[in-house]
Amino acid sequence: MRKLTDVKAFKEKLLAMRARLRGDVENLTDSALGRNRGNTPGGPSSMPIHMADLGSDNFEQEFALTLMESEGETLAQIETALERIEDGMYGTCEGCGGRIPKARLTAIPYTDVCVNCASNRSQDY
Numbered sequence: 549m550r551k552l553t554d555v556k557a558f559k560e561k562l563l564a565m566r567a568r569l570r571g572d573v574e575n576l577t578d579s580a581l582g583r584n585r586g587n588t589p590g591g592p593s594s595m596p597i598h599m600a601d602l603g604s605d606n607f608e609q610e611f612a613l614t615l616m617e618s619e620g621e622t623l624a625q626i627e628t629a630l631e632r633i634e635d636g637m638y639g640t641c642e643g644c645g646g647r648i649p650k651a652r653l654t655a656i657p658y659t660d661v662c663v664n665c666a667s668n669r670s671q672d673y
Contacts, residue, residue, distance in 0.1 A: 559633050561657050566626045569619050629658040
């Protein structure tokens with residue numbers, strides 16, 4: 549287990565990341581579902597007039613959905629990291645049981661593996 553001051557700082561960082569990502573996912577959801585396109589009664593229609601506009605709208609929607617999926621995965625990793633903090637296991641590699649270097653946790657505070665184990669995971673894919 550890391551020093552209490554380090555863990556506290558990482559927890560604050562994780563909580564801030566979680567709050568930001570939750571807001572991002574909410575905005576992306578609104579965008580993907582067309583909630584921000586002037587769909588109010590009597591307002592401008594969100595229906596594209598030109599085929600190119602339709603293609604752009606479809607691309608933007610798919611892009612937003614892809615970002616939502618990616619950010620959703622990061623949110624899940626953040627939640628898991630917060631649980632590891634509560635369990636006293638934060639900073640311990642789930643692959644080898646060794647210590648995850650502080651520099652790695654600073655760069656990716658929600659990581660659950662050291663660099664070696666992360667490298668081995670990526671080779672498996």
